[in-house]
Amino acid sequence: MKKKNKWMIGLTAVLMLMQSMPMVFADGNYTIPGQIDSPTEEVTAPEQTEPPKETDVPKQTEPPAEETAVPEKTEKPEFVIPGSSEISKPDATEKPEDMPQPDVTEKPEDIPKPDDTAEPDETSAPEQNTDPSLLSDQEFMDHITMAFMDGVEEINPDNPHVKIQAVLVRVPEERLGSAQWFVNGEARADYYSSEFPIYNGKTTAIQISVPFEKGMADTEMTVALEVHLNGVVRRIEKRIVVNNYDDSWYEQKEAERVLSMVKPVEIEATVLNWTYTYSDKWLGTTNGGLNAGDQVIYMDHNGLTSAYIWIPGEARACWVPYYSIRISSKNYTVYEDFSDTDKEIFVNAKGYESQSEYLIWINLERQKVNVFLGAKGRWDLIRVSTCSSGANTTPTPTGVVTYCAYSNGWFNPTYYVKPVLYINLERAIAMHSILFNPNGTVQDGTQGTPASHGCVRMPSAEIDWIASHVPVGTTVVVF
Structure with a gap:
């Protein structure tokens, strides 16, 4: 009896132990779904001979259409994938594979962006107002662009007259305003328009002239344009360099000018x-x-x-x-004489030189005898006299000659002249007085018009002065 009780006690203990152990199926070791504890060792499943029953593997269900709340993260049980020896623990945040998830790094093309998040088009600015007539005067003036289009950056003696020109573009519509040009901050009254049409492509210009002169310093000039529309003003401005040249440039230009004026008959x-x-x-x-x-x-x-x-x-x-x-019998005389300055420029530019401190220029076109004092390149005009050179049929020969001889006079039965200053001995051509009768009265006092046989006739007082001051050997220019 005692042995029987001991056996019963042992059987009861075995049964209790078996109830506390997990259930094991014949085709492998599986943890019952919902069981918290997992086996401490991996159990190798035998080769599967038939697919497991639907009741053996947890069935996945479709996710709900909308999630109303995020479930609290809980620990999922470990389970063995059928046909595998590995025990896997699914990620609590991972969604089932049968629910395709959109790529968060790419924007779906079929989902339009809201207007407030759409990116602006860089190639075109949004229209602020499609109706130009609704623009205020300030908006209208802010919209237009004013620009210089002349390319003038410098004014100099070679180009002292310039035209500054401006253009208006991007004008929404035509309106009527006013315009004013400024030079060095001063409004030019002759370049003001009280009725200035403002439209796309409108141009306006101002003519500027700088009176350059020898020795003038370099400077700058400011030129500006203002366009007004009912009190709204747009202004553009630029600086222009005023660049003068040195004295030698002016001297050369003066020489060219005078040389072009002086010409032979x-x-x-x-x-x-x-x-x-x-x-x-x-x-x-x-x-x-x-x-x-x-x-x-x-x-x-x-x-x-x-x-x-x-x-x-x-x-x-x-x-x-x-x-x-x-x-021809035409009178080619030009009665307006050159200025004293121009005469000096002429003889100095030509580089005439003389053996004495005097130089004589007989200008046939103007019928003048000009006497200079000085030296080559530094001749100063000191005396001018009217004369009468050779007539058209017997003209006074031109060229650079020399006062080569002096005579008290020519005395003939019908006339006389005195004194006589030869400039061509071979042809007896000279500077001398007007013609006198043998009794001393004037026979031919013609002056200022060609009338001689080739000599240069002068008033007695003028030829006497030359004879008493200018020595033989002086250069005489006949031109």
Whole structure:
């Protein structure tokens, strides 16, 4: 009996132990779903011979359409995946695989953005107001662009007159305002418009002239344009360099100006009949021919034998028989004389020099004798006299000659002149007084018009002054 009780006690203990152990199925070790504890060791499942029953594997269910609340994170039981020896513990935050999740790094193309989050288009600005007529004056003026379009950055003596021009663009519509140009901050009354149409592409300009002069300092100029619309003002402004040149530039320009003004007298002549042209005054060697009616310039003569001419069409000089041409009787005198300054510029620019401290310039076109004192490049005008040079048919020869001889006078039965200052002994061409009768009265007092046989006639007082002051050897320019 005692043994029987001991056996019963042992069986009861075994049964109690078995109730406390997890249930094990024949095809492998599985933890019952919902069981908290998991086996301490991995159990290798035998090879599966048939798929597990639906009741053996927890069935996944579709997630709810909307989640109303985030469930509190809890510990999930470990389970063995059928057909695997590994025990897996699912991530509590991981969603079931049958619920596709959108990529949070990419924006779905089929979901439009709200207007307040849409990115602006960089290629075009949003229209602020589609109706220009609704723009206020301030909005209208803020919208337009004003710009200079002349490219002028400098004013200098070579380009003292400039045109400053501006243009208006991006103008929404045409309106009527006013415009004013400014120079160095001063409004130009002659460049104001009280009715200035403001429209796209409108241009306006101002002419500016700078009176440059020798020795003027460099400076700057400010030019501005203001456009007004009912009290609203738009203004643009720029600075322009005013750059003067040094003194040598002015001297060169003055020389060019005067040299272009001073020119020889060109006496016109017409060829009367076909003739040969010659290379010498004796008409010994021919070098061409001229037709009747050809126009030439008559320059000099060799008595009544030949005439020295210039052929403009051929740009050459030659001799022709004296009576083969008809010489014009036109008076070529210019009665307005050059200024004293221009005369000095002329002789200094030409670089004339003299053996004495005097220089004489006989200007045939203006019929003046000019006397200078000084030296090469530094001649100063000291005396001017009217004269009468050779007539058209017997012109005074041009060139740079020398006062080469002095004579008390020429005395003939019908007239006399005195004194006589020779400038060409071979041809007896000289500077002398007007013509007097043998009794001392004036026979021909012509002055200011060509009338002589080639000499230069002067009033007695003027020729006497030259004779008493200017020495022989002085350079005489006949031009």
